[in-house]
Structures are given as C-alpha cells and as structure tokens.
Amino acid sequence: MKVTFPHMGNAWIVIQALFEALDVEVVVPPPSGKGTLNLGTKLAPESACLPLKINLGNYIEAAAKGADTIVITGGSGPCRFGFYGESERQILADAGYDFEVVILEPPGGSLWGLARRIRYLAGSRNSWARIVRAVRFAYEKSVVLDQVEDLIHQARPRFSDAAGAEKLYAIARQHLIESASYESLHRVPVRLAQNIRDSQGDANGSGGKEPLRIGIVGEIYTILEPFASLDVEQQLGALGAEVDRSIYLSGWVGQHIFRGLAQGYRPLRVYSRLAKPYLEHMVGGHGLETVGAAVSFARRGFDGILQLLPLGCMPEIVAAGILPRIQADFSIPIMTLTLDEHTGRAGLQTRLEAFVDLLERRKSGRLKRGSVLSVAGK
Amino acid sequence: MRIGFPRAVHYYDYFPFWAGFFRSLNLELVTSPLTNRSIMESGLKKASDETCLPIKILAGHIQALKGVDALFLPRMVSTEEQTYLCPKLLGLPESILAAVPQGLPVLTVNFNRRLGNRRLLAELERFGASLGKKRAEVRQAFGQGGEWQERFERSRLQGLSFTQSMAEFDPVLRSSRRKAEAGPQNQFPARVRGPKPSAGEVPGDRVDGELTDREGSGREVDDREVIGREGSGPDVMSREAAGRTPGCSPEEKKEPPLKIALIGHSYLTQETYANLNLLGRLQSQARVRLVEEVETSRIAQGLQGQRKDLFWSHARKILGAGSFFSRGDEVDGIIYLSCFGCGTDSITQDLLARVARKEHKPYMVLTLDEHSGEAGLVTRLEAFLDMTERRVRRESDISAHG
Numbered sequence: 001m002k003v004t005f006p007h008m009g010n011a012w013i014v015i016q017a018l019f020e021a022l023d024v025e026v027v028v029p030p031p032s033g034k035g036t037l038n039l040g041t042k043l044a045p046e047s048a049c050l051p052l053k054i055n056l057g058n059y060i061e062a063a064a065k066g067a068d069t070i071v072i073t074g075g076s077g078p079c080r081f082g083f084y085g086e087s088e089r090q091i092l093a094d095a096g097y098d099f100e101v102v103i104l105e106p107p108g109g110s111l112w113g114l115a116r117r118i119r120y121l122a123g124s125r126n127s128w129a130r131i132v133r134a135v136r137f138a139y140e141k142s143v144v145l146d147q148v149e150d151l152i153h154q155a156r157p158r159f160s161d162a163a164g165a166e167k168l169y170a171i172a173r174q175h176l177i178e179s180a181s182y183e184s185l186h187r188v189p190v191r192l193a194q195n196i197r198d199s200q201g202d203a204n205g206s207g208g209k210e211p212l213r214i215g216i217v218g219e220i221y222t223i224l225e226p227f228a229s230l231d232v233e234q235q236l237g238a239l240g241a242e243v244d245r246s247i248y249l250s251g252w253v254g255q256h257i258f259r260g261l262a263q264g265y266r267p268l269r270v271y272s273r274l275a276k277p278y279l280e281h282m283v284g285g286h287g288l289e290t291v292g293a294a295v296s297f298a299r300r301g302f303d304g305i306l307q308l309l310p311l312g313c314m315p316e317i318v319a320a321g322i323l324p325r326i327q328a329d330f331s332i333p334i335m336t337l338t339l340d341e342h343t344g345r346a347g348l349q350t351r352l353e354a355f356v357d358l359l360e361r362r363k364s365g366r367l368k369r370g371s372v373l374s375v376a377g378k
Numbered sequence: 379m380r381i382g383f384p385r386a387v388h389y390y391d392y393f394p395f396w397a398g399f400f401r402s403l404n405l406e407l408v409t410s411p412l413t414n415r416s417i418m419e420s421g422l423k424k425a426s427d428e429t430c431l432p433i434k435i436l437a438g439h440i441q442a443l444k445g446v447d448a449l450f451l452p453r454m455v456s457t458e459e460q461t462y463l464c465p466k467l468l469g470l471p472e473s474i475l476a477a478v479p480q481g482l483p484v485l486t487v488n489f490n491r492r493l494g495n496r497r498l499l500a501e502l503e504r505f506g507a508s509l510g511k512k513r514a515e516v517r518q519a520f521g522q523g524g525e526w527q528e529r530f531e532r533s534r535l536q537g538l539s540f541t542q543s544m545a546e547f548d549p550v551l552r553s554s555r556r557k558a559e560a561g562p563q564n565q566f567p568a569r570v571r572g573p574k575p576s577a578g579e580v581p582g583d584r585v586d587g588e589l590t591d592r593e594g595s596g597r598e599v600d601d602r603e604v605i606g607r608e609g610s611g612p613d614v615m616s617r618e619a620a621g622r623t624p625g626c627s628p629e630e631k632k633e634p635p636l637k638i639a640l641i642g643h644s645y646l647t648q649e650t651y652a653n654l655n656l657l658g659r660l661q662s663q664a665r666v667r668l669v670e671e672v673e674t675s676r677i678a679q680g681l682q683g684q685r686k687d688l689f690w691s692h693a694r695k696i697l698g699a700g701s702f703f704s705r706g707d708e709v710d711g712i713i714y715l716s717c718f719g720c721g722t723d724s725i726t727q728d729l730l731a732r733v734a735r736k737e738h739k740p741y742m743v744l745t746l747d748e749h750s751g752e753a754g755l756v757t758r759l760e761a762f763l764d765m766t767e768r769r770v771r772r773e774s775d776i777s778a779h780g
C-alpha cells in the first residue's frame with residue numbers, strides 16, 4: 001500500500017509527517033501546477049468546483065509515482081466537499097485508475113467504522129497509543145505551520161525585495177519538515193522571527209510606514225493553496241500589504257477532523273457569533289466563517305477585505321450575497337475574486353493593484369484628516 | 379395580513395405544506411404570477427450574476443409580488459432526517475435580501491427535520507408567536523400543512539401532473555386551468571408559438587450559429603396555453619403519428635411512443651417559462667416520466683450500488699430515480715435538465731452519467747441558462763429523441779430476429 005492525498009497548500013508537510021510516524025509508505029504528489037490542473041480538468045465534470053479538478057490531477061501525478069491508495073476526509077454535507085471522495089473514486093475508476101479510496105469520516109455516523117478505516121491505513125503493527133501520539137504531534141506541526149505562515153504574512157510587505165521574505169519562508173518550511181520533536185518544532189517560529197528581524201535591520205522596505213492590512217476570507221482551499229489563488233498572498237505582500245486570513249490549517253483540522261475538540265491556531269468558532277446579524281445559519285463549507293471573519297476584520301480596523309472563491313462555490317456565493325451589507329455597514333472595501341481554471345495571472349494582478357491602490361488612497365485620505373503632523377513630518 | 383410566497387424554488391416542492399399551515403392559521407398566503415419575461419428580466423437584474431438560474435428567477439418573483447404585507451422566505455434546511463437542501467437554500471433568506479423591495483418585511487423560519495419533529499415544532503411555534511398565534515394553533519397548522527403536503531405528493535406519485543396536483547392548493551393555477559379547459563387550446567397538441575424547425579432539418583445539425591434568444595424567436599409563452607397543454611388533452615401520439623418524422627412508411631406509424639424520463643429539480647422541470655416548455659414539448663412526442671412519480675422504495679433501489687449516500691434530498695431523489703430508470707426498461711432514454719451554476723447537479727449529473735453508461739441507457743444533460751435559445755433546445759431534443767428511437771427500433775429488431 002502506497003498512500004497519497006490531495007494537496008492543499010502546506011498541508012502535505014503535516015500529512016507526510018503523520019504517515020511517516022506510523023511507518024506507512026506515503027507518496028506526496030508533485031506540487032500542484034498547470035499540468036496538474038490540466039489532467040484534472042480533462043477527467044472532471046466541467047461544472048465541478050476547482051479544488052476537485054486539482055485533486056484529481058494530484059492523484060494521477062501520484063499514481064505515476066506508485067501511489068495506489070487515496071486518503072481524504074469526508075463529511076455529510078451540505079457542501080460538495082463531503083462527496084469529493086466518492087465522486088473522485090468513481091471518476092478515477094472509470095478512467096482506469098484503480099485506487100483504493102479511504103474516506104476518513106464516520107461512515108453513517110459510526111465511530112467504529114472510522115476506527116476500522118484508520119486501522120486499515122495504519123496496519124496492525126501500530127498500537128492505538130502510537131497512533132494517538134502521531135496524530136497529536138502532526139496536529140502540533142500544523143499549529144506551528146500556521147505560526148510560520150502568519151509571520152511571513154507580516155514580513156512580506158516589510159521587505160524591500162520580495163524574494164527576501166520568500167527565502168526565509170523556504171528555510172522555515174524546511175526546518176518544519178525536519179523537526180521530529182516538540183522541542184525542535186517550537187524552535188522553528190522563534191528562529192524565523194529572529195531571521196526576519198535580522199534581515200529587516202538593513203532592509204526596511206515599507207520605509208517605516210505601516211503597511212495596508214487586508215483580511216482574506218472565503219473558501220478554504222483557495223485560501224490555503226497558493227496555486228489555486230495564483231499566489232494572491234504573495235502578490236499582495238509584494239504590493240506592500242500585510243494579509244491575515246479567516247482560516248488557517250490547524251483551525252480547520254481542529255474543527256473538521258477533531259470536531260471542535262481542538263481549536264487550532266486561529267479558532268473558527270467565534271465566527272458564527274460575529275456572523276449572526278447577517279447570517280443566522282450555517283450554509284456548509286465556510287460560508288458562515290467568511291461572513292463572521294469579514295465582520296471581525298472590519299471591527300479590527302483592517303483596510304480592506306478580499307473574498308476568494310472557486311467559480312460556482314455554493315457556500316461562498318451565499319456569503320458573497322451578504323458581504324455588500326458588511327461593506328456598507330462598516331464602510332470597508334470588499335473585493336470578491338472568483339477563481340477557476342481560466343483565471344489569468346495578468347488579469348488578477350491588475351485587479352489586485354487597483355484594489356491596493358484604492359485602499360491606499362482611502363488610507364492616506366484618513367491620515368490627512370486625522371494627523372496632518374505625521375504626514376508633514378516625513 | 380397578506381403574505382407573499384414567490385412562485386419559485388421552494389414553491390414547486392413544498393408550497394402545499396405552507397399553504398395548509400397558513401390557511402389553518404387564518405393568514406392569507408398569495409403567490410406571484412406565473413413566470414414571464416418581465417419576472418425573468420427583473421430577476422436577472424436583481425440577483426447576483428454568479429448564482430444559479432432558479433435563485434435568479436426567485437429574485438424576479440420577489441419583485442412580482444404585489445399588494446402583500448410581508449414576504450415569506452422559509453429557510454428550508456432539511457425535509458428529511460438524514461439529508462440537507464443545497465447550501466444556497468440554507469442561506470436563502472439573507473443572501474437574497476438585496477432583491478427584496480425596500481420596506482417589505484421578510485418573515486422567515488428554519489425548517490429542519492434533522493433536529494427531530496419536537497424541535498421543528500418548537501421552531502414553528504416561535505414563528506407562530508411572532509405572528510400572534512398560540513401554540514395550539516401552530517400545532518394544528520403543522521398538522522394541516524403536513525396533510526396537504528402528503529396529499530400533493532401522493533397525487534404526484536399517482537401520476538397526476540404537477541398542475542393538476544397543485545391546483546388544489548394554488549388558486550392561480552386553478553383559475554388558469556379552468557380558463558385553459560374552457561378555451562380551445564387544449565384540443566391541439568401544444569406548441570409554443572414561434573418558428574418551427576423546418577421539416578428538412580437533419581437531426582444533429584449544428585445550429586449554434588443561429589441561436590436566437592427568447593425575445594428574438596418571438597417566444598411568448600401564453601400562460602393558458604402552457605397549462606392547457608400539460609397532462610390533460612388527448613393521449614400522447616407516437617412521434618410518427620404526430621407527423622414528426624416525415625417520410626416514414628405506414629407500418630412504422632404503429633410504433634409505440636417513446637418513453638423518456640425527464641429528471642432534474644422540479645423547479646426546473648416544471649418551470650415552463652425558463653425551460654422553454656421542455657416538458658410540454660416532450661409530452662407531445664413521448665410518454666414522460668418524472669422524478670416526483672417515483673416511489674421511495676424504487677429510489678432506494680436505484681441508489682443501491684452507490685458506496686456513499688448523497689446528502690442532498692433533491693439530488694438523492696434525482697440520482698435514485700435516474701438510476702432506477704437506467705436499469706429497468708420503463709423508459710427508453712433519460713434527459714437530465716440542469717441549469718448553469720447548479721453546484722449539486724455538477725455531482726449528481728456525473729454520477730448518473732456513469733450509471734446510465736453502464737446500463738447502456740441513452741442519456742443527455744440539458745443545461746439551461748438565462749440565454750438558452752429555443753432553436754438550440756429543439757435541435758438537441760430532436761437529435762436525442764431520434765437517436766433513442768433508432769436504438770429502440772434496432773433493439774426490437776434484434777430481439778425479433780434473433
């Protein structure tokens with residue numbers, strides 16, 4: 001058995017660590033790219049959502065490296081993701097890829113069924129105690145991963161050359177991959193923060209002025225997977241904006257996999273209360289979280305909000321119908337970016353530049369009213 | 379108090395429940411008119427570009443409600459214990475607010491059977507209280523709603539048409555049915571006014587280049603015509619007898635009519651305006667079966683073979699009925715009517731395509747959008763029916779000769 005799984009940003013680091021700790025042979029699919037998407041688009045129904053298309057491409061590329069078993073989480077709706085595993089299995093089978101697909105969910109609500117599936121993957125040589133230990137460590141890794149990403153979000157706009165921050169990011173990721181103990185794990189963000197401080201001594205890109213702050217909300221896959229969003233975070237960073245997002249990996253793991261028993265780096269449960277005046281019921285996916293996070297960013301004085309969604313994403317279309325009211329109530333610009341396989345980098349960049357430009361003009365307008373001195377002082 | 383119920387989405391599946399509920403509470407529930415061009419256009423203007431056609435039509439119907447004191451938009455979360463409705467319907471009251479006329483109050487209530495009957499009733503009681511109704515009254519209304527709904531569903535299962543089944547609960551349909559029956563229209567096989575494909579047209583010809591939009595083709599569906607056509611009227615003629623295939627020999631005229639399953643969301647299959655009267659067109663050429671006519675047990679039977687249950691109630695029924703039709707010989711072919719932007723259909727139509735392919739059942743997906751043209755629809759429909767017919771004839775030849 002050679003296990004593979006779909007990519008979602010840096011999640012592979014955590015998943016690989018988990019399987020290796022259990023001595024399960026794992027094939028990490030090659031990083032998602034144009035070729036991946038093309039493979040997936042050919043097999044998937046045209047109206048399927050973007051993540052499913054990229055998932056399929058990941059599996060096919062992993063099959064070329066010998067993978068024969070797919071692990072994916074499941075769900076019981078109401079959004080399409082809950083059916084991805086079964087849908088993908090049928091698509092692959094009809095295309096001649098003979099994968100075993102293990103959906104990590106309690107089938108028909110049966111925890112026993114879930115335990116059997118985990119047992120199937122982990123084999124008989126792993127004790128439950130060992131499985132639990134491995135899961136806890138992997139979870140911790142996801143929390144640290146989120147800290148790393150957050151530090152990079154802050155660092156990007158403050159570097160004079162965009163490549164500098166990316167270099168530190170790559171180093172930190174490498175440290176994260178290598179760390180095998182809690183101690184080395186917790187050193188990763190500390191070292192990254194130190195590295196950022198060191199290089200900022202001589203490179204003060206933002207010229208001392210506070211960068212714009214943009215909150216990213218929306219569908220989890222497009223938020224976490226830079227390939228799907230055409231590196232939107234990196235692009236915004238290069239344009240001088242600091243981003244924060246509604247969802248980080250560990251928050252999703254805590255909610256989706258541990259059913260709220262763990263909260264993750266950025267807990268999701270606050271969002272439903274914040275969303276309440278605008279949306280009173282969950283709508284599947286992260287539609288409710290999108291609305292709640294938009295309120296949260298607006299209240300915290302962010303300069304703008306960016307919603308990311310794959311074309312046709314049902315929960316996010318609901319949220320998109322509600323965001324204009326938040327925009328009006330808090331007087332905060334909100335832009336919605338719909339992504340699919342035809343989205344081009346050039347068009348996206350133009351829109352981002354225009355958005356950042358708008359936010360900058362607004363911000364400087366406010367500054368003029370509020371503190372003439374500081375403007376004059378420069 | 380007059381409460382408005384838009385004739386869209388939930389109307390097609392759950393209106394009888396709400397009609398019974400409000401009637402029992404002595405509140406007047408009125409619907410918007412049948413969809414027409416101005417409703418469609420105002421819907422397209424008011425709804426978000428990215429959402430699906432049925433939600434856009436809903437936005438139009440909200441505009442079209444006249445003389446009402448409030449708008450009723452229930453949040454239908456689930457109508458069965460195990461399933462959900464689509465995410466867009468879960469977020470309905472809030473996400474459609476931009477289309478609600480200024481100052482029109484919106485009444486909403488969560489309808490969620492997943493929580494069990496007790497909590498559903500408690501939720502309805504709270505809603506009733508906000509309308510000044512006592513708990514006992516609401517409980518009675520809940521009972522009456524349930525009865526009306528059951529009556530409607532039973533009538534559909536018995537094969538009565540949607541209009542026939544719904545007319546009992548919807549005065550608008552009742553009066554249009556009466557008018558239709560009084561008028562001369564229903565004596566003729568129904569046809570929508572407008573250019574007919576020329577007799578010489580080869581099935582399968584690409585006419586994409588000359589797709590006309592609704593207005594261009596002069597399509598103005600007269601409500602009465604539409605209603606009169608459906609279900610009632612003389613029995614279905616075979617395609618040959620109806621003169622659809624010119625030049626066939628007399629013997630062939632005795633061929634029995636094709637049997638076609640039209641499946642998809644009821645708010646598309648029954649939405650005569652938006653689907654360019656697809657159902658009526660089909661019924662004039664074939665015996666048509668619909669999802670709503672398939673019993674639960676057969677749906678369950680159809681779903682056997684799927685490893686994982688679909689969790690949307692509509693999609694489950696569509697896949698179950700579609701698979702059931704794929705396997706048996708109750709129908710000769712299956713048409714899946716979908717619409718642009720439907721997230722649940724993207725999964726369901728693909729699952730069903732695989733079942734149909736395995737069972738060698740002719741299968742076609744028709745995807746509607748607001749620009750769907752009549753010419754394109756007719757061409758695809760004709761081509762599919764011809765293909766299915768050839769298949770049927772070939773198969774009966776084979777069995778007759780061998």
Ligand code: SF4
Pocket residue numbers: 049050051079080081082219220221285286310312313314315316721
């Ligand atoms: S959240 Fe959106 S993109 Fe993700 S599976 Fe659901 S519908 Fe598709």
Ligand code: SF4
Pocket residue numbers: 314430431432433464465466467643717719720721722723
């Ligand atoms: S099921 Fe499809 S058509 Fe119906 S509301 Fe959802 S997305 Fe729209």
